[in-house]
Amino acid sequence: MARKALKLASWTSMALAASGIYLYSNKYLDPNDFGAVRVGRAVATTAVISYDYLTSLKSVPYGSEEYLQLRSKIHDLFQSFDDTPLGTASLAQVHKAVLHDGRTVAVKVQHPKVRAQSSKDILLMEVLVLAVKQLFPEFEFMWLVDEAKKNLPLELDFLKEGRNAEKVSQMLKHFDFLKVPRIHWDLSTERVLLMEFVDGGQVNDRDYMERNKIDVNEISRHLGKIYSEMIFVNGFVHCDPHPGNVLVRKHPGTGKAEIVLLDHGLYQVLTEEFRLNYCHLWQSLIWTDMKRVREYSQRLGAGDLYPLFACMLTARSWDSVNRGISQAPVTATEDLEIRNNAANYLPQISQLLNHVPRQMLLILKTNDLLRGIEAALGTRASASSFLNMSRCCVRALAEHKKKNTCSFFRRTQISFSEAFSLWQISLHELILCVKGLKLADRVLALLCWLFPAAL
Secondary structure (H helix, E strand, C coil), X not given: CHHHHHHHHHHHHHHHCCCECCCCCCCCCCHHHCCCECCCCCCCCCCCCCCCHHHHHCCCCCCCHHHHHHHHHHXXXXXXXXXXXXXXXXXXXXXXEEECCCCEEEEEEECCCHHHHHHHHHHHHHHHHHHHHHHCCCCCCHHHHHHHHHHHHHHCCHHHHHHHHHHHHHHCCCCCCEECCXXXXXXXXXXXXXXXXXXXXXCCCXXXXXXXXXXXXXXXXXXXXXXXXXXXXXCEEECCCCHHHEEEEECCCCCCEEEEECCCCCEEECCHHHHHHHHHHHHHHHCCCHHHHHHHHHHCCCHHHHHHHHHHHHCCCHHHHHHCCCCCCCCHHHHHHHHHCHHHHHHHHHHHHHHCCHHHHHHHHHHHHHHHHHHHHXXXXXXXXXXXXXXXXXXXXXXXXXXXXXXXXXXXXXXXXXXHHHHHHHHHHHHHHHHHHHHHHHHHHHHHHHCCCXX
């Protein structure tokens, strides 16, 4: 029962993720008081399962004759197999093994009875959500149950996870800084997934990056590029980028920094209409076109709550959204105020989440997890990340226009317009870089004047 309650809590926190709201304790809804921040993250994980790989596949007593027989079969497949899992989560655990040809692999094994228990988990979730509805009628969380019913069966099919991994690897093959472990299909089933073993540190581990001379700003930029490409260009989005699923390392051959993307069970496929509206919305937010922010927020189901929606997406106050989210990073004061007042607008958040397209829910969760990584690395809301997003939006919108015209002249016109827009973004980025260098020179000159002996 406790484990099922934890599962519900995890889904509930997803609903609130990236949607903290700042405002004064007014009795009415004032857009100037809006702010947004993370309210919560997945709040719990299940206890580490004590049985090893074999008992995850078969409920047999440790050390029994049946156990020893099964273990001998395991050694027919592997030269060595680590009984202690590298990691354990609610659905599966991962072991390190070595094949007879010397290749090191990771073996992801689904926990026993997960499939049988999943329907009971969803039923419990539905009962608890209905109970919350009775106690707090203003909260609408039935969509949690709908999302669980849709997504849980997908996460339980490891063959689908393998296909997702291969698809995203092919889709982003032009990124030489991205590594997706190869799948060994000959030893994979719906409940056991065998893949290339890739080591590395978690993406939020600054100490690991410093020890291995990995630039945190470079990693943050690369991660932003990967997800901008997934969301805006391809509409095929890895929706579980928590630090355990995103590793960093130095490439063994080139020595360059590399991001390793793991756990491909949960993806969101965006419809073209949603993806294009989302592109337009982010373009409007980045370039502070508030009229279009309202238009495209409302197209995505926000209605009159569009200021709240904009704040949820950007994790910024409404004042910051109006000034321009790329103009200045989040200050500690803004962040603290948002957190301290987050609960005041939970009914409005619930209402909004109940009306936006279901595709938006996992996107909000993904945004929150990515912001958590940026916060840990100290690179949150940098101007360069917004400009990279804008580049992907320009490319995606241009590609859509070219796909829907047969005129060579019109396609050429669209290509020139796209090139000009990308040039404008690069010019803007250069100007910001020069301003930054000038500011750094001024700070250095001031330090030299104040402390000439030291410098």
